[in-house]
Amino acid sequence: MTISREEVAHLARLSRLAVTEQELDRFAGQLDVILQAVARVGEVAADDIPPTSHAVPLTNVYRDDVPTPCLTQEEALSGAPDAFEGRFRVPRILDEED
Amino acid sequence: MTDDLTRMSAAELAGKIKSREVSAVEVTTAHLDRIAAVDERVHAFLHVDRDGALQAAERVDRGEVTGPLAGVPVAIKDVITTKGVPTTAGSKILEGWKPPYDATIVERLRDAGTVMIGKTNMDEFAMGSSTEYSAYGATKNPWDLERIPGGSGGGSAAAVAAYEAPLAIGTDTGGSIRQPGAVTGTVGAKPTYGGTSRYGLIAFSSSLDTPGPVTRTVEDAALLHSVIAGHDVRDSTSIPQPVPDVVGAARLGASGDLTGVKLGLVKEFAGDGSEPGVLAAFRDSLDKLVKLGAEVVEVSCPHFEYALPAYYLIAPSEASSNLARFDGVRYGLRVGDDGNRSLEEVMSLTREAGFGPEVKRRIILGTYALSSGYYDAYYGQAQKVRTLITRDFQSAFERVDVLVSPTTPFVAFPFGSRTSDPYQMYLADLFTIPTNLYGGPGISVPCGLADGLPVGFQVMAPTMADDRMYRVAAALESVVGTLTPPAL
Numbered sequence: 001m002t003i004s005r006e007e008v009a010h011l012a013r014l015s016r017l018a019v020t021e022q023e024l025d026r027f028a029g030q031l032d033v034i035l036q037a038v039a040r041v042g043e044v045a046a047d048d049i050p051p052t053s054h055a056v057p058l059t060n061v062y063r064d065d066v067p068t069p070c071l072t073q074e075e076a077l078s079g080a081p082d083a084f085e086g087r088f089r090v091p092r093i094l095d096e097e098d
Numbered sequence: 099m100t101d102d103l104t105r106m107s108a109a110e111l112a113g114k115i116k117s118r119e120v121s122a123v124e125v126t127t128a129h130l131d132r133i134a135a136v137d138e139r140v141h142a143f144l145h146v147d148r149d150g151a152l153q154a155a156e157r158v159d160r161g162e163v164t165g166p167l168a169g170v171p172v173a174i175k176d177v178i179t180t181k182g183v184p185t186t187a188g189s190k191i192l193e194g195w196k197p198p199y200d201a202t203i204v205e206r207l208r209d210a211g212t213v214m215i216g217k218t219n220m221d222e223f224a225m226g227s228s229t230e231y232s233a234y235g236a237t238k239n240p241w242d243l244e245r246i247p248g249g250s251g252g253g254s255a256a257a258v259a260a261y262e263a264p265l266a267i268g269t270d271t272g273g274s275i276r277q278p279g280a281v282t283g284t285v286g287a288k289p290t291y292g293g294t295s296r297y298g299l300i301a302f303s304s305s306l307d308t309p310g311p312v313t314r315t316v317e318d319a320a321l322l323h324s325v326i327a328g329h330d331v332r333d334s335t336s337i338p339q340p341v342p343d344v345v346g347a348a349r350l351g352a353s354g355d356l357t358g359v360k361l362g363l364v365k366e367f368a369g370d371g372s373e374p375g376v377l378a379a380f381r382d383s384l385d386k387l388v389k390l391g392a393e394v395v396e397v398s399c400p401h402f403e404y405a406l407p408a409y410y411l412i413a414p415s416e417a418s419s420n421l422a423r424f425d426g427v428r429y430g431l432r433v434g435d436d437g438n439r440s441l442e443e444v445m446s447l448t449r450e451a452g453f454g455p456e457v458k459r460r461i462i463l464g465t466y467a468l469s470s471g472y473y474d475a476y477y478g479q480a481q482k483v484r485t486l487i488t489r490d491f492q493s494a495f496e497r498v499d500v501l502v503s504p505t506t507p508f509v510a511f512p513f514g515s516r517t518s519d520p521y522q523m524y525l526a527d528l529f530t531i532p533t534n535l536y537g538g539p540g541i542s543v544p545c546g547l548a549d550g551l552p553v554g555f556q557v558m559a560p561t562m563a564d565d566r567m568y569r570v571a572a573a574l575e576s577v578v579g580t581l582t583p584p585a586l
Contacts, residue, residue, distance in 0.1 A: 003466065011462045011469075015418065016425070016442065018450040019458065027459055030520050034463060037521050038407040041479045044486065051481030052488060054305045054335065055537025055561070056292040061334040075198040079429035088427050091441045 002035040003028065103128040104261040108170045108318040111264060115158065115169035122158035122169030126151050126213050129171045133216070133262045136586045141237050142247075142257035144176050145184045146216040154213040167325060168211025173263040175254050176217040177224055178309065179298040180204055187300045188220040188232040188250075191452025192430045201298020202333070203267065203309050203326040210325040215263060218253030222454045223421065224274055224302045226250050227526035230517055231456040239282060240583045241551055245510040248278030248526075254312045255282040259583055265322050266312040271303050272409055273506070273530030275310050276542035280505035280554020283544045283581035285571070286312050287319045288530075290561045291537035292337040294323075295330035303416040304335075306409075306534045314580055316543060316572040320348035323564070339562060347565035351572030357391035359570065362498030365398045367529055372507040375548025380504045383545040383555050386577045387502075387570070395498050399490035404483045405532040410524060411467045411480035412535070418464030421457070424449060459520060484535045491536045495560045500570055503529045505542035505554030529556060539564040543571040544581045552581050 005028040012019045012027075019027070073086050082089040103111070103125050114120045130148055137143055151171065158169040174180060177187045179197035181204075186192045200208075207214065221231040229237040229252035239247040240260040247256040251268035255278035258266050268275035270288035279286025287310045294309045301307060311322035327341040363384070372380075388394060426432035426448035434447035453461070467476040494501060506526050516522040533540040538561045545555035555574060559566040 007466075008462060011465045012458075013446075015461045015465045016422075016446045016449050017453070017458055017461065018443075018446040020450075023455075023458070026455075027462060030459060031463060031466075033519065033521055034410065034459075034524075035466075037524075038410045038476070038480075040407045041404055041411065041483050042475060044401065044404055044479070044483050046479065046482035046486065049482040049485050051478060052484040052535075053481060055488075055535075056335050056337060058335060063331045071198050078198055079195050081426060081430070081432035082435070090427055091435050091437075091439060091444045093441050 002039065003031050104132045106264065107315045108167060108264040108313065108321060109315070111170050112167050122155035122213060123152060125169055126155040126171055126215065129215055129263055136260055137262060139238060139243060139586060140240055140256050140260050140262070141235060142218055142253045142260060142262055143173070143216045144186060144219050144234055144253070147183050147214060150183065151213050151215040158211055158213070163211045165209060165211030167321060170212050170265060171215045171263050172207055172212040173216055173218050173254060173257045173266040174204065174214060175220055175251050175266070175268050177220060177269055177300045178204060178267060179300070180214065180217065183217065185217065187224070188222040188234065189452060189454070189457070190233045190431065191424050191449070195429050199298065202295035202330045204298065206326050212265065218251070218257055218266060220253055221250035222457050223300070223417070224250040224269055224271055225417070225456050225460055227273070227277055227523050228516065229253065230513060231454055233454055236513060239510045240586060241283065241510065245512055246281070248281040248510070250274040251278045251312065255279055255284050255286065258284045258312050258314055260586060264314065265318060267309060267326070268312045269299060269307055269309045270534065271306045271413060272534050273527035275312060276530050276540055276554065276556060277506045277526055279312060279542040281510040281552060283552030283583060284312060284314055285316055285319045285541065285543050286310070287323060287541040288533065288539060289323060289327055289564055290337070290539045292335050293341065293539070293562065293564065294327050295333045295336050297330055297332040301420040303413040304420060305416060306413060316568060316575045317345070317348045317352065319541070320344040320568050337562065342562060342565040344565050344568045347569040348572040351569035352576050354390055354573055354576045356387060356570065356573050359392045360498040361387060361392050361394050361570070362397040362494050362501040363394055364402065364501055364503050365396050366400065366402045367503040371528060372504050373509065373548065376504050376507060376509060376553050379546035379548055379553035380555060383574055383578065384502065387574060390573050390577065397494040397498060397501065399494055399532070401483060401486040401490050402532050405487055405535055406524060406528055408480040408483040408487070409531045409535060411476050412484065414460040414464035415467045415477050416464070418461045418468065421461055424452065456520065487532055488536045491538060500566050501558040503556050505529060505556040509548050509551040509553060533558050537561055539567055541567045541571045543574055545574060545578055547581070
């Protein structure tokens, strides 16, 4: 057993997923199978090997500092579930007593 | 007549439209009629843009738009943004979203005169090998409607196989262009990573995602590749180098001469894991290539067996970060905002309602692999294995021009046969994933049938040597021919 039901519940909270009890039961078993399979990377002796994060060895890619057209405020807000006075409207972030 | 138009290659159609033998509107109408006739059964499309397509075709017929593929219809995988045209990535969380901008490759397709006819079905956020994880129902394989069309880009492959479009765009993160190509008897090419722009591609795994062509002929794939490829200032990982001459290479290969070309047979991929029918078709194709003058050299890539485990740590890790943007604030679904719940509660309810099971599994898996305490053993170790896989490719390419393998270990499987154990689904990408980790190009070309179902032959080339794979694929096509599915 590489991952417990409680760990999956914790990871779901970190991932902002309000998973159901049934999902927890199912995912815990499935993730255990997947983790046992992917843990095989540990068999490779790679202590001295540098990691690869990216296939293209590029660093600090800058474009010329020239203003170009971008989305209008209206376009940027066009897909928002809720907008108000030119802004994205969100549920409260702070408790009322804050 | 209209049936004939849907069966022609993009190259033929472009020629006939240019010479005014047929109009772009006739070609577009023929494909829209075909979609109307068969897509209820195939379900390749999530959205058909009938009006937009006809308007684009009219512009071609009026001579307002020219270009190498002027008037030829193209279908776009629904993970690529199209301005004002619904884009869902196969997810409920983006249902009804109309992007405010076009992806770079969509702009380039328009500049080339192609006619965008619709958006194709896919596994949600490109996670899957069957389209069974699409939130909008699976696409059916035109060869057998009881079987999967591959994934994630099963919609693009099925659309092309069912003559609903001569050209389609897919995206390949671990095989999502090539594996659907293999199981639908079509051509699917994954360009060099960074060879095609990711701007406007809804990100799954940013260090692996690569858009590319899905077609019925190798020449069409090369034509489409040449239109969408090339440096883009809006993608910082885009390679600032000229696009390899893929069209010239495809035409050279079609002459059927491979004298002096060295094919590397990956020892680790030659035996176990593949269905007997797949191996038989692959070996038969290898013999055909030898008759065309190619030389087969066995090469060892000892770390390839760790590619699948490394991929299923790297890709979910990147996905867990990329998919954090779906928070119910800027676009898409919002659930549970009743005025009392906090932002965090609304976010969690929105993501729970908007994401399907495979996406949730991968987000949780990625979050785990990136967690403090597990990072070094999982994500960090996977990145080191990625380095070793890249070195395996580099040393193999010192001895051979390209590597070859079956594209996927099994032919199209029946719906439901690999969904209960997610890892069984992951095995579909066993042979395609190493290329993604390395960043090189790979192509799947039809190489025959096994039990009446298509088998794909994969050619892998060094980074920015995409032309090599087109040459070998076209040579194989010249002796195998294209595959024709049973009438729908």
